[in-house]
Amino acid sequence: MSRKHRVLGIAVAAGLVAALATPAHAQEPASPAPRPPAGAAPLAPAHSGDRAAHVQKRLRLALGKRFGGAWVAPGSKVVVATTDASAAKAIEAAGAQPKIVKFGAAALDSVQTKLNRHAASAAKSVTSWYVDNQSNRVVVATSSPAAAQRFVAASGVDAGAVRIVRSTARPHLVYDIVGGERYWTTQYGCSVAFAVTGGFISAGHCGGVGEATKGSNQVAQGTFGGSSFPGDDYSWIDTNSQWTPTPKVTKWNGSYESVLGATESPVGARACRSGGTTNSRLWCGPIQARNVTVNYQEGSVSGLIQANICADPGDSGGALISETGGQAQGITSGTSGSCNNGQDSQDTTYFQPVNEVLQILARDGRQLVTEGGGPGNPGPCDGYQTKAEASVTAGASNYQPSGDYTTTASGAHTACLDGPDGVDFDLYLQKLNGGTWTNVAASTSPDPDERVSYDGGPGTYRYRVHAYNGSGDFTLGFNKP
Known part of the structure; x- marks a missing residue:
């Protein structure tokens, strides 16, 4: 059995370069001032934006190089600029307000085109430039006016047609x-499982806390905010402002599975895996078992999902989602098969259940990103090996599981109690010593919800739920070694 914790033989792109250019508008021949048809009413479509578009199109053609642009002023008044004062009456006849300007629109477009051609010489502090018809200038935005002046001079444009404005904005590309999908650490190529508020979740063996990540496009993405491996195999990555979490899992055919929640599917239900190496399609199969312990060479991991699905190195961290219903199930951990020759009944892949890491993130108000923005996190006691639901009356106790449980292994006993609002329930872990039950761990806050954790040896144990104040139903989830 092998796990996908290795450097991948995938070429890394050197970078992503985007070249933006605005085409120049052709110079148009001069033409006489237009005369509206006899009896024609000014253009006045119902919407001011439509009206401006009609007026702009009509007068651009009529005025030619004397046209200086058009815009909608406060009060929905359409303003048309011109370099020819004699055209003012024709502009008014077309239903617009004239404004006499120095530069025609074609001249300003030409200035912008020259700046575009010299874009490589612009300092990073020069962040944008555009034609502003209202000020009749090409606006250059920058945090350093001196740098902008050098850029304008190097471009050889008429400085009188340029207005430099100070700006602290720092434009950047955004990615989903x-x-x-693939992401890269300093050592490995791994895959995204599911987006959460502020980032995404993945496998713990992909990276340690503080390690930086890049997207598949090699753009800086974020850092590991938390990671657990071995024992568990989960992590979460806190991403920067260039990356937007989406409720989607790629199907690698231009379409996506929508993430609707994180309800666990039972054994026998079908689920589908998506990963950055086997990126030709979703790979689907039945869930064969839950609460599986896998003994990797790097250490054992408990509580995993086992499914008849293939995977390959680099798929680590990828998504396991229910075949129907859009429910997040797991994070790809390791495999004993391969998709190189397709998938067969012998392929087995293991997945970290998503609920454990979602519960941790929920403590900081973060949750699974779902379609429609609804709650995406599981209940507070979901994701445990065993879950029991019962009720208890004030002053009484309830013992779970029915009877007790015995373990021959040493390790962690963890439990979660979820009680109704307004009550005070307490939780005790008890161990049988001889013929006496002894409390070995307890959580007795004044709240309805409690959690306990105890590192103990082999023996017989049980949980006691005590209603210190109030009555009602409760849910108890617990793990044993």
């Missing part, structure tokens, strides 16, 4: 976080 999509389940199944």
Whole structure:
């Protein structure tokens, strides 16, 4: 059995370069001032934006190089600029307000085109430039006016046609976080499982806390905010402002599975895996078992999902989602198969259940990103090996599981109690010593919800739920070694 914790033989792109250019508008021949048809009413479509578009199109053609642009002023008044004062009456006849300007629109477009051609010489502090018809100038935005002046001079444009404005804005490209897609650490190529508020979740063996990540496009993405491996195999990555979490898992055919929640599917239900290496399609199969312990060479991991699905190195961290219903199930951990020759009944892949890491993130108000923005996190006691639901009356106790449980292994006993609002329930872990039950761990806050954790040896144990104040139903989830 092998796990996908290795450097991948995938070429890394050197970078992503985007070249933006605005085409120049052709110079148009001069033409006489237009005369409206006899009896024609000014153009006045119902919407001011439509009206401006009609007026702009009509007068651009009529005025030619004397046209200086058009815009909608406060009060929905359409303003048309011109370099020819004699055209003012024709502009008014067309239903617009004239404004006499120095530069025609074609001249300003030409200035912008020259700046575009010299874009490579612009300092990073020069962040944008555009034609502003209202000020009749090409506006250059920058945090350093001196740098902008050098850029304008190097471009050889008429400085009188340029207005430099100070700006602290720092434009950047934005990218989507999509389940199944590749990301890179300093050592490995792994895959995104599911987007959460502020980032995404993935496998713990992909990286340690503080390690930086890049997207599949090699753009800086974020850092590991938390990671657990071995024992568990989950992590979460806190991404920067260039990355937007989405409720999607890629199907690698231009379409996506929508993430609707994180309800666990039972054994026998079908689920589908998406990963950055086997990126030709979703790979689907039945869930064969839950609460599986896998003994990797790097250490054992408990509580995993086992499914008859293939995977390959680099799929680590990728998404396991229910075949129907859009429910997030797991994070790809390791495999004993391969998709190189397709998938067969012998392929087995293991997945970290998503609920454990979602519960941790929920403590900081973060949750699974779902379609429609609804709650995406599981209940507070979901994701445990065993879950029991019962009720208890004030002053009484209830013992779970029915009877007790015995373990022959040493390790962690963890439990979660979820009680109704307004009550005070307490939780005790008890161990049988001889013929006496002894409390070995307890959580007795004044709240309805409690959690306990105890590192103990082999023996017989049980949980006691005590209603210190109030009555009602409760849910108890617990793990044993």
